[in-house]
Amino acid sequence: xxxxxxxxxxxxxxxxxxxxxxxxxxxxxxxxxxxxxxxxxxxxxxxxxxxxxxxxxxxxxxxxxxxxxxxxxxxxxxxxxxxxxxxxxxxxxxxxxxxxxxxxxxxxxxxxxxxxxxxxxxxxxxxxxxxxxxxxxxxxxxxxxxxxxxxxxxxxxxxxxxxxxxxxxxxxxxxxxxxxxxxxxxxxxxxxxxxxxxxxxxxxxxxxxxxxxxxxxxxxxxxxxxxx
Numbered sequence: 001x002x003x004x005x006x007x008x009x010x011x012x013x014x015x016x017x018x019x020x021x022x023x024x025x026x027x028x029x030x031x032x033x034x035x036x037x038x039x040x041x042x043x044x045x046x047x048x049x050x051x052x053x054x055x056x057x058x059x060x061x062x063x064x065x066x067x068x069x070x071x072x073x074x075x076x077x078x079x080x081x082x083x084x085x086x087x088x089x090x091x092x093x094x095x096x097x098x099x100x101x102x103x104x105x106x107x108x109x110x111x112x113x114x115x116x117x118x119x120x121x122x123x124x125x126x127x128x129x130x131x132x133x134x135x136x137x138x139x140x141x142x143x144x145x146x147x148x149x150x151x152x153x154x155x156x157x158x159x160x161x162x163x164x165x166x167x168x169x170x171x172x173x174x175x176x177x178x179x180x181x182x183x184x185x186x187x188x189x190x191x192x193x194x195x196x197x198x199x200x201x202x203x204x205x206x207x208x209x210x211x212x213x214x215x216x217x218x219x220x221x222x223x224x225x226x227x228x
Contacts, residue, residue: 006118010209011035019077020045025106027081028053028099052106053099079110084129090203090219091179095132095196115203119210130170132196139191146189
């Protein structure tokens with residue numbers, strides 16, 4: 001199977017977690033695009049969606065799926081999104097597509113986070129994928145210097161502006177052994193909107209696709225992942 005076929009397999013498996021007659025949280029990215037296309041086949045079963053990006057909102061609307069403003073929604077039972085990297089504790093690096101802030105907001109108000117990805121995204125230690133950091137434009141240089149002091153190699157993403165009108169600084173060279181602590185530390189830098197570490201609110205379910213099929217893993221109350 002190609003990597004795109006693996007992404008599609010993981011995305012379609014996520015349809016099993018959709019709760020009828022509810023609003024679905026929808027992330028951003030190539031794997032999520034497959035999920036949106038699959039969601040369209042059961043759109044009569046859901047009320048609509050809350051999206052983490054303008055791109056996903058447009059794709060949902062093109063399928064005739066109503067897109068709601070999060071401010072008008074009381075609860076989201078399930079949020080489905082991909083990851084650029086995920087570790088055994090279901091901590092993630094996200095934001096390769098630049099939608100990390102809205103992704104983090106939707107994930108924060110959702111009861112269950114279902115992560116969909118192919119097996120190449122599962123890593124022993126986070127950091128091989130550059131960590132995206134969303135930054136208020138006037139603070140770009142200040143934040144870059146602070147990230148350098150943390151041992152990273154920051155680089156402003158060229159010709160890119162987030163849906164929120166901000167910059168993305170991609171930080172390479174990090175070996176992230178304590179994602180929860182680093183997430184909090186980077187978020188304390190003045191000018192940072194948020195960073196792409198999803199540790200304080202990691203995934204609850206991981207659907208991991210490889211040539212043998214889709215493996216389902218669930219995180220328990222002790223943050224231990226088990227296969228199902």
